Amino acid sequence: MSTAFVSQGQAGATAASASMLVAQQLHQQTIQHSHERSQAFGLQPGQAPDLHRLSEAALQEVQHRNARLCTQALPVMEMLYEQLAHAQSMVVLSDASGTVLHALGDPSFLARAQRVALSPGARWAEADKGTNAIGTALMTEAPTLVHGAEHYLRSMHFLTCSAAPIFDHKGALLGVLDVSGDRRSYHPHTLALASLAARLIESQWFADRFRQSPQLQMHGQAEGLGTLQEGVLALAEDGHVLGINRRGLDLLGGGTATLHRESVQSLFGLTMDQLIAAAQHDQPLPVQIPSRQEQAPQTLHLKLRWPAQRLLSWACPGAGMGTGLGDGAGSSPLPGSYLNMPAPAASSPLLSAAASRGSSMGLQPPPLRETEALAIRDAIRAAGGNLSLAARQLGIGRSTLYRKLRQDGLLVPKG
Template structure:
């Protein structure tokens, strides 16, 4: 076997990962052997040839559905890795790059080795690399620095995961490529999670009219990325599954498709349908043949299930059963430690969940309550990460439309050439690669319910006129069709942009703006809210499943002093990491916080605190002084915001002025 070559120079540019497992070393060695057998040379110059523009367009059309599912998650993934010297790449099953997002400087550098749309990154073309090797092995792969077969690619570290359909067929590869000096062990985990989210969306799309079973050994994991999902036909046969299901059931996709709900779970499909016809039905407890226990919920639409010829249930009037909250929809809900309100009004207010003691949020909730079910469009303003989608979901939950769909569209994350088909739908044959029988589009999917247009300020100007026409005429014409479909939707839109300035600049239509802004509410940034510690505790309870986890005083002071440019989403990421790092300990200390956050927080502190590397007393004093400044000197207001007593503030201020505390 050929020995795996080491890096050319430098301790960080090591040809092996910081922790290289034997199976990883074996996979790289085998890949190098394949490259040598193909006649590649390690000193080959990067091949800059790309497919012609027409061929790339055709490849994108063939993979339109993959692109639609992946594009929003690629943006989220890029935000999660928070590194300027990196990019996120999507390829098809042959290794051709379909789409990439990243920092402009690094995208330009990567293009020098043809890591750009239109280039092929199979092993036969580019030697050992994460994309090509993941395609060969159909397994998540990291290729670090000198592990690349071709020396010119050695400045990269790439983490890739294959994307499979519910029957195990390879759809493409999701990859994060970056400067090898910035390699992080967690990157592959984030890529794998994102690939699983794409696969789960694909499965739900494939079987949206069928029965889907969501399960896990622990009931609280249902509705998370760790849940298993299987699709079932009306006879009870299992048709497809996500990876988590196969892992939990200890079987291959082919073996699973030979089973039925009765043979695998010991329960007939009719009994499952009967049980879950009530929207408040508890999870079913299933016993596997090997004695293990699973907890399961079902997701299906009763009218669609009946249309498939499924067995009739024996209960009363049929109800639509809502699936567990999708990962993308519950992103912010998880961030604030709350479950996003499920479809189907349970009698508990969704807006109530947003009331955590902040006066500004109380005012927002009060305004929204007054216009519920009044056919008034709502425009939500706020910085990224402030919870605009959660507010939209809460509005839907508390409205008379709560049993109908809530459909969210992120206008910023969908490529401009795809947003029209995504919004308005298309007919069979509208373009090459279009799904047989067409697709309804998000607006039609929201019929009877709520349409949430997130980042509406990023919608292309050419489509704004068509959206306005749809909202005014209440009908939509899919691409390639001459037939208009009636639509009845409540509209909630959101943006972090200044739409008035965009109107003045001619980049946003004034008439659309007036159609969307029936009521305008602004969500405050986290740094402007008085309920930071309440939100912190909610996040920690969610992350630890209720297990008590306290903050050391120094950590609490750091959190309160920081300005939170990423708002609640950033806070959730910091606390999620800290909770994991704390393990079984009862208190989060400074050592449990990530280095990058500590550096940012340290720089954000006043000089009095930064000069001493942020001793506990300095941090507390700086935090109190900032709170007092923001409260206009009102000690009672500052004490409420910080969650401490007025006497504590007096005591700390005396200490800061040189008096003993």
């Protein structure tokens, strides 16, 4: 083994050790500051926990006010709970005030959690429960671990809790996703899982909020587009920014208030026409922007994505008006070759078509056949090859979708 290799290994280990030390110090500071706030709220470590819960009617009202959050979060909560390899745990969703909206988990642990009111209708802000992962994550707006005796109230020392905040497209706090369990079941990866799940909820919230808007995907590497690590800008059709996800804020820097006054022209020096022309060929567009460290500029890969249903409405004016799934509700996965195939070549450059603006939407639609193919391909890709789901997303019957695929020779009749 060479001396150089050993030195590099030692340097890497030293850097990792230093990073862990800094993280531990930051964690200790977070807990200390939270304990100080808990004391300032007038709480005493030995006091009994506040067991007050909202009435059923009041809880339903709070859940109704947070209906979109609940809709986006519940499937993710179920998926997250399935990933927890141990029993004696639960997944909790709270709103921005710390009120628990939903909880699911191991029945025996849910019963234990009831003793400290870790259940729907209870409020877990620091002012109510002292240092705890939900309340402290709300205060710091950062992923938070509170383990065992780090809880301010001694009655909660049996818990280990990992919580991550959830933000909307404007950077406003929506709520918190929390994984709580018996402290003996602690796993160091739980906080990362909770953070990833919170990011997934944000991604689904963003996609639902801007499902009718063009979206600009961003990543430092072209291969990162389409992953949870991509930044996304929701755009008006003139290129102005309507919203941005949290990863996009990380990539571009600045605050949401500033970015909402920006456009693709001011951010990247590009026009919507140029982005549309690149999207026509299904190719990311690399651009350089100033680095926040004011060193070398950073490269971002951009890709414009148009709403599938709007694209299809350009090609098929009746699309989106259907009420059923056509000739059946079964699902048929499509071969991966179609999910990854390029769109049919345009008869004329889309940039030229876009230059002649005349439609009420502000942009001239691309050629009809290409538009329809793009819409169908994107919908099927988003649905993972499930044709029934793709048809619902497109607003057409499944029989209509099958017919269009057969017309293009992509499905062969059985028999």
